[in-house]
Amino acid sequence: xxxxxxFHISNETGRLDKFLSDELNEHSRSQxxxxxxxxxxxxxxxxxKANYKIQNGDIIHVTMKEPxxxxxxxxxxxxxxxxxxxxxxxxxxxxxxxxxxxxxxxSGTLVNALLYHVKDLSGINGKIRPGIVHRIDKDTSxxxxxxxxxxxxxxxxxxxxxxxxxxEYIALVHGVIENDKGTIDAPIGRDPKNRxxxxxxxxxxxxxxxxxxxxxxxxxxxLRLNLETGRTHQIRVHLEYIGHRMAGDPLYGPRKTLEGExxxxxxxxxxxxxPRTGEQLTFTxxxxxxxxxxxxWVRRR
Numbered sequence: 001x002x003x004x005x006x007f008h009i010s011n012e013t014g015r016l017d018k019f020l021s022d023e024l025n026e027h028s029r030s031q032x033x034x035x036x037x038x039x040x041x042x043x044x045x046x047x048x049k050a051n052y053k054i055q056n057g058d059i060i061h062v063t064m065k066e067p068x069x070x071x072x073x074x075x076x077x078x079x080x081x082x083x084x085x086x087x088x089x090x091x092x093x094x095x096x097x098x099x100x101x102x103x104x105x106x107s108g109t110l111v112n113a114l115l116y117h118v119k120d121l122s123g124i125n126g127k128i129r130p131g132i133v134h135r136i137d138k139d140t141s142x143x144x145x146x147x148x149x150x151x152x153x154x155x156x157x158x159x160x161x162x163x164x165x166x167x168e169y170i171a172l173v174h175g176v177i178e179n180d181k182g183t184i185d186a187p188i189g190r191d192p193k194n195r196x197x198x199x200x201x202x203x204x205x206x207x208x209x210x211x212x213x214x215x216x217x218x219x220x221x222x223l224r225l226n227l228e229t230g231r232t233h234q235i236r237v238h239l240e241y242i243g244h245r246m247a248g249d250p251l252y253g254p255r256k257t258l259e260g261e262x263x264x265x266x267x268x269x270x271x272x273x274x275p276r277t278g279e280q281l282t283f284t285x286x287x288x289x290x291x292x293x294x295x296x297w298v299r300r301r
Contacts, residue, residue: 009058016043017050020062021195027064028195040065072101072128074116077108081117082283087152087276088145089118089131092285095141096261100129114146121146122153133157134230139250139262141288142169143270155275160230168269169225169235170214170287172294173244174254177221181212184238188231197251198233200241207231209238217298220247224268235265247294259297260290 005024012019017036021029035041036050040063043052054060080092093099093110100111114121114131121131124147131146133156145165147153159165189204191197200207208228215222221244225235236252239245245253249263258264271282287295 003064005062005064007060007062009054009060010056012054012056014054015050016041016048016052016054016060019054020060022192024062024064025190025195035062035065038065072109072111072115072130073107074119075107075112076116077113079110079113079117080285082143082285083281084118087148088156088274088281089114089148090270090281090283091144091146093136093141093144093267095139095288095290098138099135099144100132102128110144118146118148120148122148122150124150124153124157134160136267137233137236137263137265139248140265140267141285141291142267143167143283143285144267145270145272147275152275156272159272163228164273166269166271167227167230167267169227170266170268170291171223171225171235171239172247172258172264172291172298173221173223173239174219174247174257175221175244176216176219177211177213177223177244179213181210184209184211184242186238186241188234188237198231198237200237205229205231207234207238209235218301220298222295236263258294260294264291264294266291 017029017033020032033050039047041048042061043058081089082092083090098105098109101109111130123130125132133145133147133153136142136144145156147156185208186200187204188198188207189201191199206229210226212224213221214224227234236246236249240252246263246265247258248260266287269284274281
């Protein structure tokens with residue numbers, strides 16, 4: 001069911017679309033602009049454009065149209081299943097694959113593939129994210145744990161919350177990091193200037209990343225990173241914060257400097273307690289070929 005909201009403007013200036021995306025911060029600016037184009041936003045009972053400059057006394061009425069429901073369908077897409085039993089699946093996700101369907105990515109996702117190859121998945125996250133206990137970004141490769149039933153899902157999610165499940169990443173970053181190891185402890189929240197990004201910000205959620213240098217190059221450093229928390233874009237944000245942005249990162253990094261699609265980040269190791277047997281399980285996944293090829297090129301330089 002569509003929702004409506006009304007704003008009475010006082011002591012506010014700026015573009016209509018920016019004001020609404022700031023106020024309705026659970027929705028993206030592009031979503032707000034889409035509502036404006038559809039005539040679902042009025043100013044003083046008249047349709048307005050996205051670049052309208054709001055003024056004191058304006059009355060803005062927004063009809064927030066519910067997105068069309070997405071129903072994930074099984075698709076015969078090849079995926080690398082590292083481990084599977086009656087409760088758990090561990091997948092080595094390829095870079096470029098979205099984890100679950102969303103607006104703009106209704107098919108071709110890891111969930112579509114899982115529904116075909118695994119079939120039985122936990123229902124805790126509904127039809128769009130069945131079995132998905134945690135996510136990694138589209139252009140990040142590596143290991144994910146997936147739950148095949150609700151009991152497994154609850155116990156795996158509990159391990160993530162209590163920080164007993166361990167996740168280790170490999171990343172190639174710009175610049176030479178002098179310290180052999182370190183910890184980045186800085187709170188992360190949504191960037192108020194760009195709703196697509198997150199940033200280190202006062203009042204953000206606690207976020208802790210540990211890093212260790214694997215190899216140094218003339219212009220880059222290869223890092224091993226361990227997460228204590230699992231915030232959205234955590235590694236990418238923390239590396240930007242310390243001045244060593246991830247190579248190839250289209251959102252947080254500098255302009256494209258290396259061949260490849262997306263950031264050079266790989267979820268290399270995953271460790272957790274089996275939700276039914278109590279056995280400690282650890283899985284590793286080698287770096288993808290394109291990541292290794294880039295490292296060879298950087299070494300030769």
